[in-house]
Amino acid sequence: MSADQLAAKIARKMLADEGTGPAWGIELDEVREGYARIRMRLRPDMLNGHGIAHGGMIFSLADTAFAYACNSRNVRTVAAQASIVFLDAAREGEILVAEAREQALAGRSGVYNVSVRSEDGRIIAEFQGFSRSLGGDVIGESE
Amino acid sequence: MSADQLAAKIARKMLADEGTGPAWGIELDEVREGYARIRMRLRPDMLNGHGIAHGGMIFSLADTAFAYACNSRNVRTVAAQASIVFLDAAREGEILVAEAREQALAGRSGVYNVSVRSEDGRIIAEFQGFSRSLGGDVIGESE
Amino acid sequence: MSADQLAAKIARKMLADEGTGPAWGIELDEVREGYARIRMRLRPDMLNGHGIAHGGMIFSLADTAFAYACNSRNVRTVAAQASIVFLDAAREGEILVAEAREQALAGRSGVYNVSVRSEDGRIIAEFQGFSRSLGGDVIGESE
Amino acid sequence: MSADQLAAKIARKMLADEGTGPAWGIELDEVREGYARIRMRLRPDMLNGHGIAHGGMIFSLADTAFAYACNSRNVRTVAAQASIVFLDAAREGEILVAEAREQALAGRSGVYNVSVRSEDGRIIAEFQGFSRSLGGDVIGESE
Numbered sequence: 001m002s003a004d005q006l007a008a009k010i011a012r013k014m015l016a017d018e019g020t021g022p023a024w025g026i027e028l029d030e031v032r033e034g035y036a037r038i039r040m041r042l043r044p045d046m047l048n049g050h051g052i053a054h055g056g057m058i059f060s061l062a063d064t065a066f067a068y069a070c071n072s073r074n075v076r077t078v079a080a081q082a083s084i085v086f087l088d089a090a091r092e093g094e095i096l097v098a099e100a101r102e103q104a105l106a107g108r109s110g111v112y113n114v115s116v117r118s119e120d121g122r123i124i125a126e127f128q129g130f131s132r133s134l135g136g137d138v139i140g141e142s143e
Numbered sequence: 144m145s146a147d148q149l150a151a152k153i154a155r156k157m158l159a160d161e162g163t164g165p166a167w168g169i170e171l172d173e174v175r176e177g178y179a180r181i182r183m184r185l186r187p188d189m190l191n192g193h194g195i196a197h198g199g200m201i202f203s204l205a206d207t208a209f210a211y212a213c214n215s216r217n218v219r220t221v222a223a224q225a226s227i228v229f230l231d232a233a234r235e236g237e238i239l240v241a242e243a244r245e246q247a248l249a250g251r252s253g254v255y256n257v258s259v260r261s262e263d264g265r266i267i268a269e270f271q272g273f274s275r276s277l278g279g280d281v282i283g284e285s286e
Numbered sequence: 287m288s289a290d291q292l293a294a295k296i297a298r299k300m301l302a303d304e305g306t307g308p309a310w311g312i313e314l315d316e317v318r319e320g321y322a323r324i325r326m327r328l329r330p331d332m333l334n335g336h337g338i339a340h341g342g343m344i345f346s347l348a349d350t351a352f353a354y355a356c357n358s359r360n361v362r363t364v365a366a367q368a369s370i371v372f373l374d375a376a377r378e379g380e381i382l383v384a385e386a387r388e389q390a391l392a393g394r395s396g397v398y399n400v401s402v403r404s405e406d407g408r409i410i411a412e413f414q415g416f417s418r419s420l421g422g423d424v425i426g427e428s429e
Numbered sequence: 430m431s432a433d434q435l436a437a438k439i440a441r442k443m444l445a446d447e448g449t450g451p452a453w454g455i456e457l458d459e460v461r462e463g464y465a466r467i468r469m470r471l472r473p474d475m476l477n478g479h480g481i482a483h484g485g486m487i488f489s490l491a492d493t494a495f496a497y498a499c500n501s502r503n504v505r506t507v508a509a510q511a512s513i514v515f516l517d518a519a520r521e522g523e524i525l526v527a528e529a530r531e532q533a534l535a536g537r538s539g540v541y542n543v544s545v546r547s548e549d550g551r552i553i554a555e556f557q558g559f560s561r562s563l564g565g566d567v568i569g570e571s572e
């Protein structure tokens with residue numbers, strides 16, 4: 001299995017094991033080593049009182065892409081910190097796409113940049129996540 | 144109505160209008176001018192594959208408390224940016240409490256610090272949110 | 287020596303050992319366990335092309351207060367991450383005061399909130415720093 | 430003049446007008462529209478008490494590259510917020526290179542990712558800056 005195939009397999013397993021994956025309707029577009037692109041459709045239960053996407057759901061989508069990207073080398077890794085800039089509103093029914101790219105790896109630390117855009121390319125948010133690896137596999141050899 | 148009573152009324156209206164409020168089971172503990180303390184019980188659909196609270200849900204809770212605090216003066220205000228540090232894991236069934244405090248107001252900008260703790264006081268996350276007011280009321284006089 | 291006296295002693299030693307301390311003209315106002323308040327006068331070589339304090343110098347002052355606060359328990363500790371919101375401009379000759387408060391300690395991690403204000407109380411910036419302790423003393427028993 | 434030539438001219442003017450530019454020994458490597466790469470040699474007055482680069486100086490270098498990149502379209506633009514992750518130490522005499530790339534533009538807001546590396550490619554820090562344009566030119570037609 002190539003590094004990219006392993007990364008995709010890990011993301012599928014993570015998504016299958018998460019309570020949040022089905023709850024949020026997360027779909028995997030493409031996952032490679034150090035990279036993940038995922039999508040989510042905005043439902044009424046993801047909106048704030050202004051009828052636009054709650055910042056928490058925009059963050060949650062970005063954070064999920066970050067998790068798949070930073071675990072893609074099959075070393076168990078968690079978020080230590082993240083920062084998000086909110087740039088535009090998104091509305092019910094819109095599909096949001098989060099694209100996470102590995103920016104830096106140094107020892108047990110990693111930094112990932114995640115862009116959240118609407119399906120038609122409107123910029124919704126930019127996110128930067130700081131990860132720390134814990135050691136141990138995400139997925140076993142036999143899985 | 145005092146400033147603190149108005150703040151509490153605004154939070155109740157915001158919560159009632161949000162799709163996310165009932166979806167996440169948000170409860171208001173206390174809301175005053177520039178301050179909000181809210182809680183949420185962790186359900187299986189809020190967990191990641193390790194069986195602990197998804198970072199997105201921890202952020203969402205903090206971001207919700209931030210929204211109530213920064214709208215508490217009845218000027219419509221949105222999040223421009225936020226940063227979160229994840230300090231400990233939280234498990235299914237635990238109740239998380241987010242407490243937002245106004246740290247600074249300068250023109251249309253505000254900064255709020257939000258602590259997320261378990262009901263027994265364990266520190267889960269620290270959050271700092273940067274808000275921008277848009278003008279206009281959150282709640283009308285007759286509401 | 288009390289915990290607060292030790293904290294103040296550590297900050298004085300850190301300041302004496304730093305190249306940046308005299309270069310920036312840092313002065314200690316008050317340092318206690320988990321707390322530091324320091325000041326710096328804005329000189330022409332700290333300004334950007336608009337004649338106002340360079341964001342880097344505002345951050346540097348906040349980061350210095352953060353360093354004294356997070357090392358105040360005499361465990362060698364470094365910054366892992368920090369976020370800053372810039373709220374107002376500061377001008378040549380103004381004295382900036384940075385006040386760092388410990389917000390959370392959890393294992394080797396800490397979170398500190400730092401406010402930067404002008405001497406007359408204008409809000410210049412808000413900062414949140416995430417520290418990690420490395421172990422080892424900052425200051426020896428005989429120092 | 431091309432957009433890239435204008436960007437480079439703006440950065441040269443900003444650097445010439447800054448008190449911090451000569452104080453820090455900033456040199457321009459390459460500036461284009463939405464992009465800046467600059468460098469700085471670490472001197473003793475930029476070190477903390479451990480003899481390594483003060484986090485404030487690493488931030489200052491990144492923030493300077495961010496400023497040149499976000500002003501490169503000749504619209505006066507300032508930093509609203511920035512976040513930095515510190516990944517490795519840098520020592521006296523090392524040359525640090527900061528490379529700023531435009532990640533998103535939306536209305537008056539922009540997001541820039543800045544990597545700070547040693548001259549031999551070691552990762553020192555990752556930075557994400559959030560800018561707001563104020564309007565007005567950085568450089569006049571006749572300059």
